[in-house]
Amino acid sequence: xxxxxxxxxxxxxxxxxxxxxxxxxxxxxxxxxxxxxxxxxxxxxxxxxxxxxxxxxxxxxxxxxxxxxxxxxxxxxxxxxxxxxxxxxxxxxxxxxxxxxxxxxxxxxxxxxxxxxxxxxxxxxxxxxxxxxxxxxxxxxxxxxxxxxxxxxxxxxxxxxxxxxxxxxxxxxxxxxxxxxxxxxxxxxxxxxxxxxxxxxxxxxxxxxxxxxxxxxxxxxxxxxxxxxxxxxxxxxxxxxxxxxxxxxxxxxxxxxxxxxxxxxxxxxxxxxxxxxxxxxxxxxxxxxxxxxxxxxxxxxxxxxxxxxxxxxxxxxxxxxxxxxxxxxxx
Numbered sequence: 282x283x284x285x286x287x288x289x290x291x292x293x294x295x296x297x298x299x300x301x302x303x304x305x306x307x308x309x310x311x312x313x314x315x316x317x318x319x320x321x322x323x324x325x326x327x328x329x330x331x332x333x334x335x336x337x338x339x340x341x342x343x344x345x346x347x348x349x350x351x352x353x354x355x356x357x358x359x360x361x362x363x364x365x366x367x368x369x370x371x372x373x374x375x376x377x378x379x380x381x382x383x384x385x386x387x388x389x390x391x392x393x394x395x396x397x398x399x400x401x402x403x404x405x406x407x408x409x410x411x412x413x414x415x416x417x418x419x420x421x422x423x424x425x426x427x428x429x430x431x432x433x434x435x436x437x438x439x440x441x442x443x444x445x446x447x448x449x450x451x452x453x454x455x456x457x458x459x460x461x462x463x464x465x466x467x468x469x470x471x472x473x474x475x476x477x478x479x480x481x482x483x484x485x486x487x488x489x490x491x492x493x494x495x496x497x498x499x500x501x502x503x504x505x506x507x508x509x510x511x512x513x514x515x516x517x518x519x520x521x522x523x524x525x526x527x528x529x530x531x532x533x534x535x536x537x538x539x540x541x542x543x544x545x546x547x548x549x550x551x552x553x554x555x556x557x558x559x560x561x562x563x564x565x566x567x568x569x570x571x572x573x574x575x576x577x578x579x580x581x582x583x584x585x586x587x588x589x590x591x592x593x594x595x596x597x598x599x600x601x602x603x604x605x606x607x608x609x610x611x612x
Contacts, residue, residue, distance in 0.1 A: 321560035339468045343501040351541040359540050366521035372497030377562050377591050379553040380525050385450045397489040398456050399482055404440045405460030476508035497524055522548045528556040562591045
């Protein structure tokens with residue numbers, strides 16, 4: 282699979298098959314890794330549908346947040362900011378596990394401080410809340426829940442498999458989860474409707490921390506967070522924004538688990554996965570969805586459960602790193 286993947290991206294010249302499977306972990310130079318990531322990014326952009334003018338503007342407003350100078354901070358500073366917030370926005374990259382694990386870690390930190398939590402998930406629509414409540418209360422099993430929600434744009438259960446750690450954590454700790462997406466609504470209108478939902482939850486449980494888990498673009502300060510403050514009032518919202526895995530910021534602080542703060546704002550960034558692994562995982566995810574298009578039931582679910590795209594991606598990254606740091610004659 283990895284040899285084929287290298288060929289697909291024009292990387293087969295970097296490494297030979299006889300050393301691929303035994304390649305030890307090694308480090309790419311930033312220059313080399315940046316060039317390879319750009320190849321992957323361009324490949325994915327060609328496969329995606331062309332951006333509409335509206336989405337292009339929405340994406341640009343998100344990227345502009347990273348024009349603010351970032352500085353590395355310690356984990357304790359982020360935890361301190363977490364303790365002051367009543368609304369936490371955490372960015373998600375939907376088809377990898379790492380952002381979900383980070384959410385569970387932060388949520389556990391809040392629970393350990395004695396505060397309550399409500400989690401908002403973009404992967405479930407507000408219209409499907411009744412089924413979500415029944416699932417969390419044990420009235421529906423996994424299969425029944427997925428049937429009820431019709432797996433709205435969740436590619437044959439793959440999104441459910443990724444979100445399962447969050448569901449399990451919520452069930453164990455009796456945490457309420459609300460679906461924050463809305464069928465047929467996108468970008469700015471979606472944010473306004475989600476802001477209204479968050480505002481209602483703040484009124485319903487004023488002592489709880491609302492944990493919104495949406496795609497990174499949504500949580501840009503000028504998007505969803507601004508809409509929530511407009512509805513609830515500046516004084517009633519103490520928010521914390523945590524972006525994850527913005528590629529260009531990685532090159533400034535090239536280590537995973539690095540925490541940075543954007544200026545002196547309430548915006549932070551956490552790198553939970555390097556860019557090459559992120560894009561390769563996305564590519565494999567896209568391929569798997571095409572392979573199982575139209576499939577339902579246990580076959581698709583077993584396929585989703587046994588695929589760890591990040592593990593494959595990191596194996597590829599290590600292999601390429603080995604090739605680039607070795608004697609060219611060997612490759």
